[in-house]
Amino acid sequence: MAVGTVLVTGGTGYIGSFTTLALLDNGYDVVIVDNLYNSSKVAIDRIELISGKRPAFYEIDITNEAALDGVLDKHPEIDSVIHFAALKAVGESGLIPLEYYRVNVGGSIALLRSMQKHSISNIVFSSSATVYGDATRVPNMIPIPEHCPIGPTNTYGQTKVMIETVITEYLEAERRNNKKAGKPYEQFNGALLRYFNPCGAHPSGVMGEDPQGVPFNLLPLLGKVATGERAKLTVFGDDYASKDGTAIRDYIHVLDLASGHLAALNYLREHKPGVRAWNLGSGRGSTVFEMIKAFSKVVGRDLPYEVAERRQGDVLDLTANPARANEELKWKTQLTLEDACADLWRWVENNPTGYRQDPPAELLEALKAKKA
Numbered sequence: 315m316a317v318g319t320v321l322v323t324g325g326t327g328y329i330g331s332f333t334t335l336a337l338l339d340n341g342y343d344v345v346i347v348d349n350l351y352n353s354s355k356v357a358i359d360r361i362e363l364i365s366g367k368r369p370a371f372y373e374i375d376i377t378n379e380a381a382l383d384g385v386l387d388k389h390p391e392i393d394s395v396i397h398f399a400a401l402k403a404v405g406e407s408g409l410i411p412l413e414y415y416r417v418n419v420g421g422s423i424a425l426l427r428s429m430q431k432h433s434i435s436n437i438v439f440s441s442s443a444t445v446y447g448d449a450t451r452v453p454n455m456i457p458i459p460e461h462c463p464i465g466p467t468n469t470y471g472q473t474k475v476m477i478e479t480v481i482t483e484y485l486e487a488e489r490r491n492n493k494k495a496g497k498p499y500e501q502f503n504g505a506l507l508r509y510f511n512p513c514g515a516h517p518s519g520v521m522g523e524d525p526q527g528v529p530f531n532l533l534p535l536l537g538k539v540a541t542g543e544r545a546k547l548t549v550f551g552d553d554y555a556s557k558d559g560t561a562i563r564d565y566i567h568v569l570d571l572a573s574g575h576l577a578a579l580n581y582l583r584e585h586k587p588g589v590r591a592w593n594l595g596s597g598r599g600s601t602v603f604e605m606i607k608a609f610s611k612v613v614g615r616d617l618p619y620e621v622a623e624r625r626q627g628d629v630l631d632l633t634a635n636p637a638r639a640n641e642e643l644k645w646k647t648q649l650t651l652e653d654a655c656a657d658l659w660r661w662v663e664n665n666p667t668g669y670r671q672d673p674p675a676e677l678l679e680a681l682k683a684k685k686a
């Protein structure tokens with residue numbers, strides 16, 4: 315029998331698909347809802363290829379409360395939710411803020427309302443380190459602990475803060491109201507997972523990030539330079555107060571990030587802590603130049619770049635203090651930057667069009683041999 319059944323919203327996306335894989339590999343059953351806006355259904359085939367298990371899937375928009383109700387009616391076995399479904403492009407969020415609030419905040423409210431109607435009371439939420447904004451504005455806050463003051467610098471980050479607030483106030487009210495009425499209340503629990511910079515792919519080379527449009531994150535762009543799809547990388551600013559002038563981020567392998575979700579879910583179920591935020595990062599900062607060097611090394615040649623102006627809204631340093639997750643969730647990153655670069659390159663080199671083509675036969679053979 316399954317350990318439990320989890321509704322994963324946005325489960326065909328990059329982090330959602332890897333978390334689904336981690337859940338299936340650890341005895342959970344999974345039901346995915348996703349509108350495929352920035353993802354592909356093929357991710358489900360790859361999850362099955364690797365895990366031997368297929369999650370249930372419903373093509374549903376997170377803002378459609380009636381449709382969510384329908385899925386929860388059909389799956390009374392669902393006892394927890396991991397919520398990824400959202401729009402996530404920082405630049406775009408400033409251009410169409412209403413759409414970001416409608417989908418991200420409105421979608422989360424629809425989900426919580428549907429959960430409430432179906433007495434599902436555990437939620438793990440995909441938040442972001444972007445809620446901290448420029449942590450260098452506060453003395454002694456790098457590496458960033460969870461008590462660092464919140465201060466997002468863009469609309470996308472603002473939606474994450476608002477969703478954290480909605481989840482917190484909702485769950486705390488449920489606990490309070492039920493306690494007052496003499497009813498059980500400890501079942502209402504929430505994890506706010508603030509991720510730093512997710513990267514990497516599955517080591518098999520058959521599963522990775524497959525954004526539908528033009529990527530805007532550093533590592534996917536470096537991948538495109540390596541395959542020749544882009545002539546060079548543009549480095550956004552070399553006049554930051556870092557050792558080489560480029561900005562510092564805490565890059566975390568997507569497999570580690572996925573296991574962080576599993577650890578948080580297990581913690582909620584076991585310890586019933588109410589609502590709690592955890593940073594998911596490695597605690598190690600790397601500059602843009604260090605990333606170019608690390609990725610060039612796995613590709614086997616120097617990747618071309620040019621330095622341009624800083625990108626608007628970028629901050630000097632987003633490095634996690636992951637001590638709380640290390641201690642409470644008994645979770646810490648296991649994989650290195652070199653692992654992430656090697657796995658990303660294997661994915662990109664073998665699947666230049668992402669999920670739009672089958673992976674090479676030799677990768678499938680290797681996967682089969684490994685499973686046998």
Ligand SMILES: O=c1ccn([C@@H]2O[C@H](COP(=O)(O)OP(=O)(O)O[C@H]3O[C@H](CO)[C@H](O)[C@H](O)[C@H]3O)[C@@H](O)[C@H]2O)c(=O)[nH]1
Nearest residue numbers: 442444511530531532533535548549550561563602625628
């Ligand atoms: O072409 C590029 C792309 C990025 N960078 C630099 O590389 C670093 C990382 O940039 P990413 O766009 O990969 O990541 P961000 O730190 O900007 O973004 C992360 O934080 C964001 C909020 O700040 C969102 O949460 C986003 O999903 C998450 O990946 C930054 O210093 C950026 O300036 C470049 O130099 N050139």
